[in-house]
Amino acid sequence: xxxxxxxxxxxxxxxxxxxxxxxxxxxxxxxxxxxxxxxxxxxxxxxxxxxxxxxxxxxxxxxxxxxxxxxxxxxxxxxxxxxxxxxxxxxxxxxxxxxxxxxxxxxxxxxxxxxxxxxxxxxxxxxxxxxxxxxxxxxxxxxxxxxxxxxxxxxxxxxxxxxxxxxxxxxxxxxxxxxxxxxxxxxxxxxxxxxxxxxxxxxxxxxxxxxxxxxxxxxxxxxxxxxxxxxxxxxxxxxxxxxxxxxxxxxxxxxxxxxxxxxxxxxxxxxxxxxxxxxxxxxxxxxxxxxxxxxxxxxxxxxxxxxxxxxxxxxxxxxxxxxxxxxxxxxxxxxxxxxxxxxxxxxxxxxxxxxxxxxxxxxxxxxxxxxxxxxxxxxxxxxxxxxxxxxxxxxxxxxxxxxxxxxxxxxxxxxxxxxxxxxxxxxxxxxxxxxxxxxxxxxxxxxxxxxxxxxxxxxxxxxxxxxxxxxxxxxxxx
Amino acid sequence: xxxxxxxxxxxxxxxxxxxxxxxxxxxxxxxxxxxxxxxxxxxxxxxxxxxxxxxxxxxxxxxxxxxxxxxxxxxxxxxxxxxxxxxxxxxxxxxxxxxx
Numbered sequence: 001x002x003x004x005x006x007x008x009x010x011x012x013x014x015x016x017x018x019x020x021x022x023x024x025x026x027x028x029x030x031x032x033x034x035x036x037x038x039x040x041x042x043x044x045x046x047x048x049x050x051x052x053x054x055x056x057x058x059x060x061x062x063x064x065x066x067x068x069x070x071x072x073x074x075x076x077x078x079x080x081x082x083x084x085x086x087x088x089x090x091x092x093x094x095x096x097x098x099x100x101x102x103x104x105x106x107x108x109x110x111x112x113x114x115x116x117x118x119x120x121x122x123x124x125x126x127x128x129x130x131x132x133x134x135x136x137x138x139x140x141x142x143x144x145x146x147x148x149x150x151x152x153x154x155x156x157x158x159x160x161x162x163x164x165x166x167x168x169x170x171x172x173x174x175x176x177x178x179x180x181x182x183x184x185x186x187x188x189x190x191x192x193x194x195x196x197x198x199x200x201x202x203x204x205x206x207x208x209x210x211x212x213x214x215x216x217x218x219x220x221x222x223x224x225x226x227x228x229x230x231x232x233x234x235x236x237x238x239x240x241x242x243x244x245x246x247x248x249x250x251x252x253x254x255x256x257x258x259x260x261x262x263x264x265x266x267x268x269x270x271x272x273x274x275x276x277x278x279x280x281x282x283x284x285x286x287x288x289x290x291x292x293x294x295x296x297x298x299x300x301x302x303x304x305x306x307x308x309x310x311x312x313x314x315x316x317x318x319x320x321x322x323x324x325x326x327x328x329x330x331x332x333x334x335x336x337x338x339x340x341x342x343x344x345x346x347x348x349x350x351x352x353x354x355x356x357x358x359x360x361x362x363x364x365x366x367x368x369x370x371x372x373x374x375x376x377x378x379x380x381x382x383x384x385x386x387x388x389x390x391x392x393x394x395x396x397x398x399x400x401x402x403x404x405x406x407x408x409x410x411x412x413x414x415x416x417x418x419x420x421x422x423x424x425x426x427x428x429x430x431x432x433x434x435x436x437x438x439x440x441x442x443x444x445x446x447x448x449x450x451x452x453x454x455x456x457x458x459x460x461x462x463x464x465x466x467x468x469x470x471x472x473x474x475x476x477x478x
Numbered sequence: 479x480x481x482x483x484x485x486x487x488x489x490x491x492x493x494x495x496x497x498x499x500x501x502x503x504x505x506x507x508x509x510x511x512x513x514x515x516x517x518x519x520x521x522x523x524x525x526x527x528x529x530x531x532x533x534x535x536x537x538x539x540x541x542x543x544x545x546x547x548x549x550x551x552x553x554x555x556x557x558x559x560x561x562x563x564x565x566x567x568x569x570x571x572x573x574x575x576x577x578x
Contacts, residue, residue, distance in 0.1 A: 074553075090553040226540045290523035293516065301497065308498070310568050312557035321571040326500040338499060339512050345496035346488070346513065356520065363523055400512055401519045 009062055009156045009210045016061040026050050026105045029063040032154050033107065042129045042139070042148035044068045045076045046108040051096075057103025059217070064099065065149050065158040068109040069116060070201065071190035072096050079192050080124035081114045083307050083332025085314045093190020094222045095159060095201050102217045107155065110145030114334045115304065116163055116194040118142050119406040120396065121170075123336040128393055131173060133431060133468055137390040140170030140406075146204050147174040151469055157205040157214050163195050164292050165386075165410025167202040168422035172385035172435030175424045175468050177211045177452065178204040180410075182443050183417035184229040186215075187222035195299035196227075198292075198414050206465060208423065208452040215445060231443035239379060239450050245270065245438075246280035246378035254286065254408055255387045262434045263384050266425055266459070270382075273458050280374040280381065284366040288411040289404055291367065294347050294360035295415075300337075301344025307332065339400060364415045371416040375441045380451055383409050385422040385435035413439045421448040425459045431468045486517045 016025045030050065037043050043065065051072060053060065066072065069079040071089040073096075078084040092100075099106070113123040121144025122128040131139040132152045139148040143160025147170035150158050160167040162180040171178025179202040186201050193199060203214035221228045252263055271277055309315035309328025316327040333341070347356035374381060387408050396403040413420040419440045426434040436455065440448045456462070488510055494501050501509060560567035 087557050088553075090556065223542075226542050229540070287523040290520045294520050294523070305498070309559060311566055313559070315559035317569070319569065321569045323500070324569045326498055329498050330500045330505075333499075335508075338497070338505075339509070339516070341497045341499070342493055342509055343513060343516050346493050346517075349492070349496060360520075360523060401515050404516075404519070 007153050007156050008207060009059070009205070009213060012062055012156055022055060022061050023050070023052070023105065025061055026063045026107065029154050030107055033149070036152060036154070039135065040130050040132055040148050040152060041127060042111055042132075042145040042152065043107075044078075044080060044109050044111040044124070044126060044145060047075060047106070051075070051100065051106035053100045053103040053105050055103065057101060058213070059099065060103030061105065062103065062156060063105050063107050064155050065107055065110050065146060066096065067143055067146055067158070067160050068112050069161060069192040069194075070095060070109070070159055071192075072106060072109070076109065077192070079115045080112045080126060081332065081334065081337070082125045083309070083313050083328065085125075087313055089190075091190065094187035094224060095218050096190060098217055098220075099214075110143070110149055110158060112145055113142035113166075114337050115192065115300070116142040116161055116166055116199075117300065117336050117340055119165070119169060119403050120391070120393070121145060122393060122397055123334055125334060130393070131390055132470070133175060133433065134390065137392055137432075138173065140173035140386070140390065142166040142170075143204065144170045144173075147171055147176055147178070150174070150176055150204050150206065153469065157203050157210055159201060160204050161191055161194075161199060161201050162410075162414070163198045163200075164289075164296060164414050165407040167204060168410050168420060168437060169386050169406060171204050171422045172424075172433065172437075173390040175427070175433035175465055176204050176206060177208050177424070178202060178422045179211050179215055179445070179448075180413060180420045181215060181219065181445060182231075182419045184227055185231075185419070185443065185445070186218045187220070187225040187228050189222055189224035193303040195296040196303060197299060198296060206469075207461065208421070208449055208456055211421070212445075212449040219445075233443060235441075235444050235447045239447065242274055242276045243380075243451060243454070244276040244278060244378040245380055245382040245451075246374050247277055247382050248280050248282040248285065248374070251282055251285055251409065251412070252383055255384050256389075258389055258428065259384050259387055259434070262426060263436075266436060269458065270455075277382070278378055280378065282367075282370050282374060282412065284363060284370055285412040285415075287363065288367055288415055289408050291360045291363045292407065292411040292415060293343070293404055294356050295364060297340045297344035298347050298357050298360075299344070301341045301348065304333075304337070304341055336400070367412055368416045371412065371418060371439070375418075380441075380444070380448060381439040383437050383439070385409060385437040389428065389432045389434075409437060413437075418442060419445045419448055421445075421452050423452050423455060424461050424464055425455070427464060427468050433464075433468060484518060486514060488513055
């Protein structure tokens with residue numbers, strides 16, 4: 001049974017209604033994954049029986065995939081890490097409960113960089129995920145499995161988590177729309193913590209409408225996550241006829257040539273289409289990735305201290321308590337996770353703390369403050385999502401600093417706690433996708449969706465996706 | 479703290495102890511090399527530097543009541559590597575001074 005593309009939630013809803021029996025659409029999605037995931041390796045845990053949703057919600061009978069760091073009661077939760085091999089979650093994440101109540105059926109968990117640490121989904125204990133648009137390239141990361149699964153057309157949406165860009169960059173690399181919500185908007189209860197001052201859960205889908213629909217189901221205050229807050233202000237206002245977008249040119253200049261050239265063309269088209277584009281200054285944000293590297297590593301070293309093989313997870317017996325903990329951690333964590341823990345404890349150790357962690361914390365303040373000021377003069381910020389096109393598997397694997405550079409345009413909004421929407425804006429002749437990013441004021445998701453819809457129309461995203469997204473993924477073309 | 483601008487003094491024994499990792503010679507060499515690269519990279523955040531006074535966390539949140547809550551999680555011991563009659567079995571700590 002073939003499916004129309006793009007695969008939207010609405011299209012599936014119609015099919016579900018016509019099919020009659022609950023689970024009909026879900027069965028097809030599951031069969032497609034079984035048949036096609038051997039090539040992509042996007043799904044880490046495909047459940048034998050799907051997690052069924054309520055029968056009467058807005059997403060009744062709609063299949064989706066979650067990321068392997070989001071808890072589902074009675075299902076594996078291993079964050080693509082050996083140290084959580086065989087771990088079964090005793091409870092549900094709040095987002096899992098919310099989607100179940102909305103009727104969505106969960107098919108399984110997607111592959112990811114271990115604990116969310118990476119930008120290519122190559123740092124998974126189970127091996128890398130391939131980009132369905134070009135099998136020789138990365139789907140991005142760390143939510144690369146979620147992006148690849150949606151781009152392959154198996155599910156209309158998937159959940160990811162975004163600490164420094166882990167929803168937006170994979171969305172960009174797979175020709176999709178991805179949202180990082182405002183910090184405090186979506187509960188992280190049941191999300192395995194990487195860097196708590198930065199982590200957010202967000203949806204990936206083909207179109208803004210679908211991302212928005214899922215987002216409004218996820219959003220809301222949760223008594224189990226005290227960082228969730230009521231919006232200080234909900235943006236109900238209509239956008240002006242000539243929306244104003246702030247462009248941080250000195251940041252954009254850090255992109256590679258193909259991305260810069262494409263961005264310049266987008267800039268021109270947006271101006272011709274009646275948008276007002278103004279230059280904004282974000283000088284501290286040029287160092288956002290460096291600041292992020294310090295803070296995320298520091299928080300990760302603290303958050304991951306709990307994994308010791310004693311009460312849960314994979315234990316490596318080594319005689320004494322101390323040696324057992326050290327061996328369990330050394331054999332359980334992959335290379336990149338160890339790098340971040342080592343960097344984090346170094347940055348937090350008494351001798352270096354002021355020089356690294358505290359300076360980074362101060363610099364983060366400046367990033368946040370300059371975003372606040374920039375957003376006073378425009379409706380949203382506009383910049384590319386990633387500095388490069390999707391890179392080849394293995395290309396950045398031995399160079400951690402180069403890999404971190406992939407987050408240069410996504411870490412600023414992460415540090416500032418602001419909502420950011422990545423959406424497709426074109427493709428190269430070889431079908432590799434370009435992506436733009438809109439960054440909004442706190443709790444400005446509604447505004448981002450409205451702007452995003454206008455950009456989708458302007459950049460003909462429907463036609464673009466029909467050209468570059470192929471059922472089940474394409475052969476490597478390079 | 480630095481030997482020069484490009485090279486940091488790294489006490490890897492102390493760092494791996496804080497990280498609760500146990501690296502062999504090859505892993506140590508690699509960790510040293512990677513950390514030097516990362517530290518050179520993050521040293522560039524100097525351009526965005528501000529006085530340390532603003533170093534408190536920048537995110538908000540609410541405080542909850544400090545009280546015991548029933549979690550209602552029936553399977554909380556299911557992931558234990560080793561159990562004995564409802565007790566977690568863990569390795570001995572002969573090197574711990576306050577051992578009873």
